[in-house]
Amino acid sequence: MNRTRTLLMAATMLTFARHTNAANLPADPPVVLIQNATILTVTHGIIEHGSILIRDGKIAEVGKDIKAPKDAEVIDATGQYVMPGIIDCHSHIAIDGGVNEGSISVSSMANIKEVLDSDDIAIYRDLAGGVTEANVLHGSANPIGGQTIVIKLRWGQPADNSPFEGAVPGIKFALGENPKRSNFSIPGQPKRYPATRMGVEETIRAAFTEARDYKNAWDTYNKKVGAGEKNLIPPRRDLKLEPLVEVLEGKRYVHAHCYREDEILMLLRVAKEFGFKVRTLQHVLEGYKVADEIAAAGAYGSTFSDWWAYKVEAFDAIPYNMALMTRRGVIMSVNSDDAEEATHLNQEAAKSMKYGGLTHNEALRLVTLNPAIQLGIEKRVGSIEVGKDADLAVYNRDPLSAYAVVQKTLIDGKVYFDRAKDIAGRAKLEQEKKELLEKEKKAGEKKPENAGKKIEATPVEKKPEAAKPAEKKPEETPKPPSGSTARSNSPESAGALAGGAR
Amino acid sequence: MRIHAISRRPLYLLLAAGLLCVSSLATGQEKPATVYAITHGKVFPVSGAPIEDGTVIIRDGKIAAVGANVPVPAEAKVIDAKGLQVYPGLFDPITQMGLREIGAVSATVDTTETGEFNPDVVAAEAILPSSEHIPVTRASGITEVLAVPASGGFDSGGGGNIFGGQASAINMAGWTINDMLLKKSVAMVLDWPKIQTRSFDFTTFSIKEKPYGEAKQEYEKNLNMLKDWLDEARHYAVAMGHGGKADYDGDVKLEALVPVVRGQLPVLVFADRERDIRNAVEFCEQEKLKMILAGGEEAYKVKDLLRSKDIPVILRPMLTEVPDDDDPYDVLLTQPEVLHEAGVRFAIGSFDNSFARRLGQNAANAVAYGLPYDEALKAVTIYPAEILGLGDEVGTLDAGKIANVIVTNGDPLEVTTDVKYLFIKGQPTSLDNKQLELYEKYLHRPKAD
Numbered sequence: 034m035n036r037t038r039t040l041l042m043a044a045t046m047l048t049f050a051r052h053t054n055a056a057n058l059p060a061d062p063p064v065v066l067i068q069n070a071t072i073l074t075v076t077h078g079i080i081e082h083g084s085i086l087i088r089d090g091k092i093a094e095v096g097k098d099i100k101a102p103k104d105a106e107v108i109d110a111t112g113q114y115v116m117p118g119i120i121d122c123h124s125h126i127a128i129d130g131g132v133n134e135g136s137i138s139v140s141s142m143a144n145i146k147e148v149l150d151s152d153d154i155a156i157y158r159d160l161a162g163g164v165t166e167a168n169v170l171h172g173s174a175n176p177i178g179g180q181t182i183v184i185k186l187r188w189g190q191p192a193d194n195s196p197f198e199g200a201v202p203g204i205k206f207a208l209g210e211n212p213k214r215s216n217f218s219i220p221g222q223p224k225r226y227p228a229t230r231m232g233v234e235e236t237i238r239a240a241f242t243e244a245r246d247y248k249n250a251w252d253t254y255n256k257k258v259g260a261g262e263k264n265l266i267p268p269r270r271d272l273k274l275e276p277l278v279e280v281l282e283g284k285r286y287v288h289a290h291c292y293r294e295d296e297i298l299m300l301l302r303v304a305k306e307f308g309f310k311v312r313t314l315q316h317v318l319e320g321y322k323v324a325d326e327i328a329a330a331g332a333y334g335s336t337f338s339d340w341w342a343y344k345v346e347a348f349d350a351i352p353y354n355m356a357l358m359t360r361r362g363v364i365m366s367v368n369s370d371d372a373e374e375a376t377h378l379n380q381e382a383a384k385s386m387k388y389g390g391l392t393h394n395e396a397l398r399l400v401t402l403n404p405a406i407q408l409g410i411e412k413r414v415g416s417i418e419v420g421k422d423a424d425l426a427v428y429n430r431d432p433l434s435a436y437a438v439v440q441k442t443l444i445d446g447k448v449y450f451d452r453a454k455d456i457a458g459r460a461k462l463e464q465e466k467k468e469l470l471e472k473e474k475k476a477g478e479k480k481p482e483n484a485g486k487k488i489e490a491t492p493v494e495k496k497p498e499a500a501k502p503a504e505k506k507p508e509e510t511p512k513p514p515s516g517s518t519a520r521s522n523s524p525e526s527a528g529a530l531a532g533g534a535r
Numbered sequence: 536m537r538i539h540a541i542s543r544r545p546l547y548l549l550l551a552a553g554l555l556c557v558s559s560l561a562t563g564q565e566k567p568a569t570v571y572a573i574t575h576g577k578v579f580p581v582s583g584a585p586i587e588d589g590t591v592i593i594r595d596g597k598i599a600a601v602g603a604n605v606p607v608p609a610e611a612k613v614i615d616a617k618g619l620q621v622y623p624g625l626f627d628p629i630t631q632m633g634l635r636e637i638g639a640v641s642a643t644v645d646t647t648e649t650g651e652f653n654p655d656v657v658a659a660e661a662i663l664p665s666s667e668h669i670p671v672t673r674a675s676g677i678t679e680v681l682a683v684p685a686s687g688g689f690d691s692g693g694g695g696n697i698f699g700g701q702a703s704a705i706n707m708a709g710w711t712i713n714d715m716l717l718k719k720s721v722a723m724v725l726d727w728p729k730i731q732t733r734s735f736d737f738t739t740f741s742i743k744e745k746p747y748g749e750a751k752q753e754y755e756k757n758l759n760m761l762k763d764w765l766d767e768a769r770h771y772a773v774a775m776g777h778g779g780k781a782d783y784d785g786d787v788k789l790e791a792l793v794p795v796v797r798g799q800l801p802v803l804v805f806a807d808r809e810r811d812i813r814n815a816v817e818f819c820e821q822e823k824l825k826m827i828l829a830g831g832e833e834a835y836k837v838k839d840l841l842r843s844k845d846i847p848v849i850l851r852p853m854l855t856e857v858p859d860d861d862d863p864y865d866v867l868l869t870q871p872e873v874l875h876e877a878g879v880r881f882a883i884g885s886f887d888n889s890f891a892r893r894l895g896q897n898a899a900n901a902v903a904y905g906l907p908y909d910e911a912l913k914a915v916t917i918y919p920a921e922i923l924g925l926g927d928e929v930g931t932l933d934a935g936k937i938a939n940v941i942v943t944n945g946d947p948l949e950v951t952t953d954v955k956y957l958f959i960k961g962q963p964t965s966l967d968n969k970q971l972e973l974y975e976k977y978l979h980r981p982k983a984d
Contacts, residue, residue, distance in 0.1 A: 154860040161864045216639045321973075325983035341970075342668065342889040344639035353974040373856040376864075380896065380950050387951045389974065435899035435950045459863055466861060 064088050065446050066101045070110035070427070075117055075394065075402050075416040085115065087423040090445035095417055108427075108448075113440060116397065116432050117416050118165025118424035120404035121375045122335040123288075123315050123368035126155035126167060127184060127195065133172030134179055138212070138226055138236045141204060142272040143179035145169050149192040155372035157188045160450040162376030163426030163439045166197060168368075168408055170315075173207035173290040174214070176227065176236040180204050180276055181288060183408050185424070186442075188449050201409045203312070204276050206289035208233055208296040209346050216344060234299050241307045244277035251278070286312035286409065288335075292346035294322040301330045313407050315368070317358075318350035324361035333407040334358050335366040338381035339388075355382075355399060356389020366404035379426075383433035396433055570594050571958070572607040576616030576942060581623055581916050582931035591621055593938040596961035601932045614963075616942050619955055622912075623932050624678025624707075624939040625947065627894050628849045628919035629829060629884035632669065632682045632705065633662030638889075647685040651697045651757075652764060655791035658682040659703035659719045662712055668888045670968035673707040675892035676947050676954045678939035679717055679929055680705060681919075683803065685724050686829070687886050697761060699724035701791070702803060704925060706939065708959040717937075721923050722803040722827060723795050727815045728757035729808070758818070765822055768792035801825040801924070803849075807832040807858070816840055827922055829884070832858050835870045838877035847880040847922040852890070852897040853904075865904055871914065872905035882919035883911075899948040911948060937961070 065087040072083040072095065086094035086105070101107050125132045129150035134140040149169070159167065165186055171179030181203035184195040210216055213228050227233050250268040257265055279285035287304070291297050291314050304311050311332040314320060318341070320327055320334050327334060336358070341350035351357075359365045367382050369375035382399040385391040391399075405415025413422050423446035428437045442450035571593040578589030580601055590607065592600040607613060636643035645661040662682055672680070685699025701720045709715030732750045734743050745753075771789040774782060794800035804815045807830040816837070819826035828834065831848040832855070834841060841848060853868045863869075874881050883898050885891040898911040906914075920930030929937050938961035945952040957964045 158857065158864045210639070321977050322980075323983075324977075325980075329983070339892065340889065341671075342637050345637055348637055348667075349973060351970040351973050353970065357974065357977060371856075373854065377854060377900070380900075383950045387953060433951070435896045435948065436903045438903050455864070462861075 064102050064105040065108065065423070065443075066099065066105045067108045067110050067115060067425070067427070068099075068101070070113050070115045071431075072417055073114060073116040073394075073397055073432070074418065075397055076418055077416075078394075085417065085423070085425070087443075087446040090423055090447070092417060092419055092421050092423050095419060108441070110427055112429070114428045114431055114437075115417070116163070116379075116426050116428070117401040117414065118426050118442060118444065119163045119375075119378050119400045120166040120168075120366070120408070120410075120415060121159070121164050121369050121378060121400075122168045122313065122366045122404040122407055123370045124159075124167035124169050124372075124375060125172070125370070126159060126372050126375070127151065127153045127169055127192075129153075131172075132170075133174040135172065135174030136225070138175050139177040139240050139273060140171070140175045140179050141177050141240075141274075141276045143171060144182075145171055145179055146182045146196065146202075149182070149184065149195055151188075151190060151192040151195060155375075156186050157450070158372065159375045160186050160188055160442045161439055161452070161455070163379060163428070163432070163442055164375050165424040165426070165442060165444050166404075166408075166410070166414060167375070168203065168288065168404070170203070170288060171205040173205065173211040176207060176212045176233045177240050177277070178205035178207055180285075183410065185444050186449065187444055197408075197410060197413075199410075199413075201284070201286050202279075203286040203288045203408075204280060206237070206287055206300070206311075208289065208291040208300060209293055210344055211290065212236075230293075230296055230299070233296070234303060237300070237303050238306075240274075240277060241281070241303070241309075244274045244281060245307065247271055247274040248278045248281055280309050281307065283310070288313045288315050290315045291320075292316055292318050292350075294319040297323055298326055301326065301332065305330070312409075313366075316370075318347055318354060320363070321351065321354045321357035321361075322349075324358045324363055327358070328362040333364045333366070333403075335368045335404065335407060337370070338367055338384045352384055352388040355385040356391050359385075359391060359395060360389070364403050364406055365399060366407055367399045368404070377435075379428070379432040379437060380435050383435075386433070393433060568610075568612045569596075569961070570599075570608055570611040571614060571938075571961070571963070572611040573614045573616050573621055573940065573942060573956070574607060576619045576621040578621045578932065579912070580932040581912060582933050589621065591932060591940060593940070593958060593961045596938055598932060598934055598936050598938045598940070600934055614942070614956055616956070619942050619944055620946075621932070622676070622941050622943065622947050623916050623930055623936075624673075624941050624957070624959070625676050625894055625915045626882075626919040626930060627672075627677050627680040627885050627891050627915070628882050628923060629683050629686055629851075629886045630672075630680045630891050631684075631686060631888050632672070632680045632707075632891070633664065633666045634658060634682055634684065635888055636663070636666055636668070647696060648700065651760070652788065653684075653696060653700050654698040654723060654764075654795070655787045656684060656700035657703060657720060658684050658701065659705070659712055659716060662703065662705060662715070664709055664711055664715060667969045668891070669707055670965070671970055672888070672891045673957060673959070673964065674954060674966045674968050674971070675895065676941040676943065676957070677891060677894060678707050678941065678957070678959050679925075680707060680891065681721060681884075681923060683722075683724060683829075685726060686805070696724070696726050697728060697757060698764070698792075699726055701800075704923060706937070706959050708962070708964045714960075717925060717928060718923075720794070720800060721925070722801045723792075725761075725802045725804045725815075727804050727806040727811050728754050728761070729806075729811050730754045761818075762822070764788075764792060765796055765824075768796045772796055795824060796822075798823055798825050801827050803827050803829050805829045807851075809833040809836040812837050813840065816844060816846060819846075820844065830886075831881075832867065832870075834879065834881075835866075835873045835877075838874055838879050841874075841879045842877050845880070847882070847918075848874065849882050849884045849919065849922065850874075851884065851886050852893065853883070853900045854893065854897055868900055868904040871901035871911070875906055875910050880918065880922065881914060882922050883914045884919070895948040895952075896950050899946075899950070902948070915948070 067085040069082050072080040084099040086099050127150050129148045134143040168183050170181045183197040183200035185197050212233050227236050289311055313333045313335050315335050317334045317336050336354050339352040341347050355365050378400045382396045385396045402415035405411040414424050425443045427441040430437050440452050441448055573591040578586040586603050590605040631646045634646045648656050681702050681704050683702040685696040702722045703719050704717035704721045705715040730750050768789050772793045802824045804826055806812045806815050826846050828848045831850050834848050885894050894915050898915045902908050902911045917930035920926045929939055938958050940958040941954050942956035943952050943954050
């Protein structure tokens with residue numbers, strides 16, 4: 034429940050996983066064979082006692098009787114289940130600092146790509162939950178928020194290696210309570226526009242009106258340049274409007290945080306008027322009320338499994354949303370919005386079988402092929418097919434169960450998470466941590482300015498309960514209470530306030 | 536599936552009611568039957584081995600008999616549970632049920648008083664029987680909960696309590712709180728004072744740091760205040776024992792603490808960190824308080840202490856973010872098995888309302904990481920009941936207990952299992968709820984053009 038990690042502590046806290054992991058970077062075997070598994074291909078049914086041959090990080094063969102090539106590293110998966118790696122369509126992990134640039138109502142100039150943090154332990158923990166891809170989003174403090182990016186959870190690699198190559202970049206929009214800041218206010222600061230859903234609509238309309246003019250100016254200029262005109266002065270670059278022009282040109286996906294039926298239809302109207310598509314409606318908790326309209330607009334939906342009642346716009350949220358919208362023809366995914374929730378998205382998807390009766394494969398699609406389609410990466414990931422990236426999750430049993438435990442997670446054919454190895458390595462980590470703390474303590478004692486201070490004051494100090502920094506809060510954060518009573522209030526609002534998450 | 540399916544309320548009513556529509560319990564018109572027989576189900580009494588083709592007889596709100604060859608009384612209304620499984624309902628030992636409807640709307644939140652010492656506020660005085668959370672939660676098989684003041688959750692106000700008030704145990708159906716109440720005063724909430732060097736300051740909107748020494752001083756100040764309160768309560772208890780009311784000035788707060796200092800009312804101590812738990816254990820021992828630990832994220836680090844003092848723990852959900860970056864990723868998932876191995880008594884709580892229905896899911900996750908299944912099932916049925924002093928009333932299918940019974944199509948801890956029949960206080964109880972109604976309404980929305 035410490036939904037947030039303390040950046041405050043960064044100075045004194047040592048992230049051991051990072052240090053050790055560098056030495057443990059997954060090796061790069063050219064050929065891997067996963068043998069004798071139940072393979073949930075998603076697109077071609079279930080293969081019992083099947084094998085997957087991986088070459089150069091891609092799936093080379095899938096079937097029953099694949100002989101291990103001489104040079105192959107064999108993973109015996111007898112009794113285990115292999116599914117495509119989980120794709121989390123709404124994540125805020127791996128972000129260094131605030132999730133929200135909440136000071137202005139249009140923050141499209143801000144870009145998550147520039148603040149990716151490859152040391153975020155949430156990357157590793159999500160891997161341990163079978164997640165291989167995440168759509169890393171800006172927060173929901175603004176009607177038009179920052180630019181977003183799809184990453185592969187290549188834990189241990191530098192941040193520059195995490196973006197999903199070739200994935201269409203996105204931009205976060207947000208409707209309703211969060212952008213109108215109804216649940217948050219910062220003492221001493223004036224209220225920011227917009228403060229109503231009317232104003233949210235107006236903000237988006239105004240921004241796209243500007244963007245359309247800006248695009249026209251550039252189009253005119255480029256046309257003249259093309260016609261050979263000389264001595265032209267180009268329009269002044271506008272970093273706020275550039276990403277919106279990309280939206281108008283279909284080069285950037287809109288991922289729109291929304292709850293209520295009215296605001297969903299509002300956004301679809303505005304998008305239609307300006308001639309762009311809304312790629313995904315995020316959360317979309319009342320989407321089931323207007324599913325036909327969403328399907329007709331060609332938008333996709335990415336929702337929670339069973340979150341509700343944390344605010345008024347979530348009071349009509351129902352766990353049947355996944356099934357109802359699917360049945361009305363909307364391609365749906367289940368997302369996390371939260372580093373911890375991401376570690377059991379398989380279980381969350383399974384709930385769609387109970388609530389509304391999706392089939393086993395439909396449920397599986399909610400966290401694999403469907404989010405892949407939503408992010409435009411379905412040619413690369415989302416199912417177990419020849420030619421796709423070998424991004425896989427290996428479970429000890431059918432993953433659509435609360436009893437399933439991830440054994441291995443592979444990205445590009447490399448094992449980035451291995452439960453057995455994780456357990457085996459713990460004693461060594463513990464030892465390393467001890468030694469480092471010793472060392473730090475000694476270093477502290479040597480310093481003359483510390484001479485008079487009590488030793489207790491040093492780093493062994495644990496992270497405080499109440500001091501949750503804003504930025505790591507999941508967007509929606511209703512998730513249970515962290516804890517003690519003291520933790521109950523402030524962190525939530527604090528996160529929201531400073532950042533405007535959830 | 537639903538028995539006594541409530542006639543569907545007209546939808547306009549549902550809409551008109553706005554926030555809170557009336558939740559329903561069984562039926563009100565005719566006098567309800569009092570004898571029921573659940574037959575041919577696989578019965579899991581929890582107190583003993585499963586019975587393959589078992590019968591559960593319910594009479595006058597209580598379980599009358601459980602077994603393989605139990606005769607069905609002639610007057611019994613029979614529920615054929617062939618192919619189904621019968622369990623005691625689940626018990627969620629920490630929620631804010633009925634005290635919070637919508638987290639972000641303070642007008643609907645009554646979880647946490649202002650001020651530091653509120654031993655005399657009682658959850659049962661503010662529980663809303665028609666809360667939408669109640670039917671939604673019981674549809675997942677939770678038949679009784681503890682409603683706990685100042686126990687976290689997604690709130691919009693309050694906080695800063697040391698004594699947060701008294702927790703009340705309720706059955707998850709009833710027209711009024713009188714119908715629902717299992718026990719009004721079950722435990723005194725004590726949010727253990729922490730040594731906090733960093734805190735969030737709302738006036739400047741920044742993290743405030745203070746030196747360890749100062750934080751410790753503040754902690755000691757809180758501790759001394761706490762001791763003073765308990766001392767005064769002891770004196771008050773003596774005064775109460777003396778003569779009549781005329782002998783002393785009444786004090787509602789001290790009066791509320793009397794059962795605490797007499798060791799009659801357990802103290803539900805919220806603490807997660809190793810140091811805080813140790814401090815709390817030591818304090819409660821000195822003060823002779825009957826301690827139940829709530830939260831306990833690092834209980835595994837003090838398992839021997841908890842075992843030796845026989846302090847039971849109500850664990851927060853396993854599906855909770857791991858406290859420290861350096862902790863193993865599964866530290867909260869494996870903790871139940873670690874505590875079980877060490878002989879520490881524990882139950883699992885949701886610590887929430889809208890996520891209360893994940894109680895079984897959390898227990899199942901503990902099994903996935905090593906806890907024996909039977910122990911997990913007990914951790915959400917009989918163990919919370921025992922820890923809270925209600926072990927004779929609920930938590931197992933045994934004759935004489937309150938008939939809080941669920942009939943399912945599978946393992947009640949698994950995320951895909953449906954509850955098919957639900958009995959609360961021996962009455963068939965509707966599985967209908969706000970969410971199911973919305974589902975059915977929009978399932979039948981004509982296709983839009």
